Amino acid sequence: MxxxxxxxxxxxxxxxxxxxxxxxxxxxxxxxxxxxxxxxxxxxxDGTILGYGAKINWDKAAGPDSVTAYIELRVTPQRNQGFDRIAERIYQYPEVKSVNLMSGSYDFGITVEGSNIKEISLFVSQHLAPMESVVGTATHFVLKRYKFDGIVCSQPEKDEREVISL
Incomplete structure (x- = not known):
């Protein structure tokens, strides 16, 4: 340090x-x-520290089920407004947990949470895809978290079976 x-x-x-x-x-x-x-x-x-919170392994928590998806969004930026205006529209939705301007074949990487896959699919089809500047989306659903924010969430289960050899 x-x-x-x-x-x-x-x-x-x-x-x-x-x-x-x-x-x-x-x-x-x-x-x-x-x-x-x-x-x-x-x-x-000065806004460097935005807030404080616990890092929770939601797969182990007894709370409501939720689904996380990473959505790649390809857009055409609007004249004199660039990507900022589009990002501002997107991050207003409560389902959206993060919005990042990206390099590569997609412009934005968006993290969205919902109660099920259908809810997220509807969000993409009803709110993101119809935006006038959006030209493409790709949605990836999180199936299992192994590491989150630098913390290992789940270790492989140990095989408790007894070894039998002849």
Whole structure:
């Protein structure tokens, strides 16, 4: 961490575990706790820190079932508005969890969550595909998560069967 600024050190620590007390972050960074608090406050005010939350393995949680899909979107940007206006229209939908401008054969990578595959399919066909600037979509459904945001979600199950040899 020695090449990082104080802000970068704090951001990395918070990204890994945002529940750490200021005093522990102070010890980890060598920065006084009051200065850590001031840096975090500034990062929240300037929009660098957007929020805090738990990283949840929804496959194990007893909550409602949900389906995640990654949607690739090819668009024709509008004159004098570029990609920003299109992205703004897309991220307004509550089903949309992330929107990224991409390089490659598609312009946007969009993460969408719904209660089932049909709900996501309807969202794509009724909201995304009909947009005047959209020229193509490709939808990929998540079947199983192995690693999410740097954390391994599911380990392969151990084979508990007894080995029998003759």
């Amino acid at each position: 020695s090449n990082y600024s104080n802000q970068d050190k704090i951001l990395e620590i918070l990204h890994n575990d945002c529940r750490l007390p200021l005093e522990e972050i102070s010890v980890m960074t060598g920065i006084a706790a009051q200065e850590v608090a001031a840096i975090i406050d500034d990062l929240e005010k």
